[in-house]
Amino acid sequence: MKLRIATYNIHKGVSSLRSMPRVHALKQALSSMEADILFLQEVQGRHDKYAMKHANLWPEQEQHKFLAGDSHEAVYGMNAVYDHxxxxxxxxxxxxxxxxxxxxxxxxxxxxxxxxHCIVETPKGQVHCYVIHLGLFAGSRKRQTEQLIEAVTTSSPPGAPVIIAGDFNDWTNQLSESLRERLGVTEVFDDDLPSRGFGSYLRTLGGRGPKMKPARTFPAALPWLRLDRIYVRGLHIETAEVLHGGMWAKLSDHAPIIASLELK
Structure with missing residues (x-):
């Protein structure tokens, strides 16, 4: 079974320059991805100030429900709460x-x-999906990664298909090795591993080979930092790409990643 997934930090539905609402354009862009499952970060559940100032540009619905439309089911995890x-x-x-x-x-x-953490029921069985947005400080990211590993280990069976996606803020790529070794996951841009052989993979994990690098996704206009990731287990990676340039540079400060997977 084929699965098309995407991860995207949507910058709360406002442009990275001048903070103008881009929610309607964002919905069209997400629709154009034709993704079965979308992992979104910085989703604005409510913002009274934008709703009042930009009444014609700001949907009355919560962003996750508005972006989901009639084609997708939406689940929201509220993290940051403030007066407005x-x-x-x-x-x-x-x-x-x-x-x-x-x-x-x-x-x-x-x-x-x-x-x-969401359990998605596909026609070929359940897939455990984890949406993550790690902190800006290295110490925080390391501790949050430990909590992520614990969460995946305790909430999904060992053989269950797993997708972990989001904004890891890990521009120095310090966290991937722990996730690979302890959860048995593969990052979608590691797809050339079979051609290099399993021995090469082990050498890379052991630090004796070239270090594997995720894709560049930030800033969206000219991606340089490697912040966003998709890790999978129990799924075959067919393709993975970063969407950048044109409209993507105007929608958010991050570029989205989209991947085609096959459920084993």
């Missing part, structure tokens, strides 16, 4: 979501973070 609103992560799925939990992994008072 709140934001968090969201999962949009073309398939039924049979359960969801949102785990608070905030490391300090200035950054509210969470892990949104």
């Amino acid at each position: 609103g709140h934001h968090g992560n969201a999962l949009l799925s073309r398939f039924p979501v049979v359960s969801s939990t949102n785990k608070d992994v905030s490391d300090h008072a200035y950054e509210a973070r969470g892990i949104l």
Whole structure:
């Protein structure tokens, strides 16, 4: 069974320059991806100030419901709460979501973070989906990664298909090795591993070979930093690409990643 998935930090539905609402254009862009499951970060559940100032440009619906439309089911994990609103992560799925939990992994008072875990019922069985947005500080990211590993280990059976996607803020690529070794996942841009051989893979994990690098996704206009990731287990990676240039540079400060997978 084929699965088309995407991860995208949508910058709360406003442009990275001048903070103008881009929610309607964003909905069209997401629709053009034709993704079965979307892992979204910085989703604005409510923002009273934007709703009042830009009444014609700001949907009355919560962003995750508006972006999902009639084609996808939407699940929202509220993380940051303030007087005029709140934001968090969201999962949009073309398939039924049979359960969801949102785990608070905030490391300090200035950054509210969470892990949104959804079990998606596909025609070929359940897939465990984790939407993540890690902190800006290296120490926080390391501790949050430990919590992510624990969450995946305790909430999904060992042989279950798993997708972990989101904004890892890990521009120095310090976290991938732990995730690969302890969860048995592969990042979607590691797809050339079979051609290099299993021995080459082990040498790479052991630090004796070239270090595997995720794709560049930030800033969207000219991606340079490797912030966004998709890790999978129990799924074959067919294709993966970063969408950048043109409209993508205007919608958010991050570029989205889209991948085609096959459920084993």
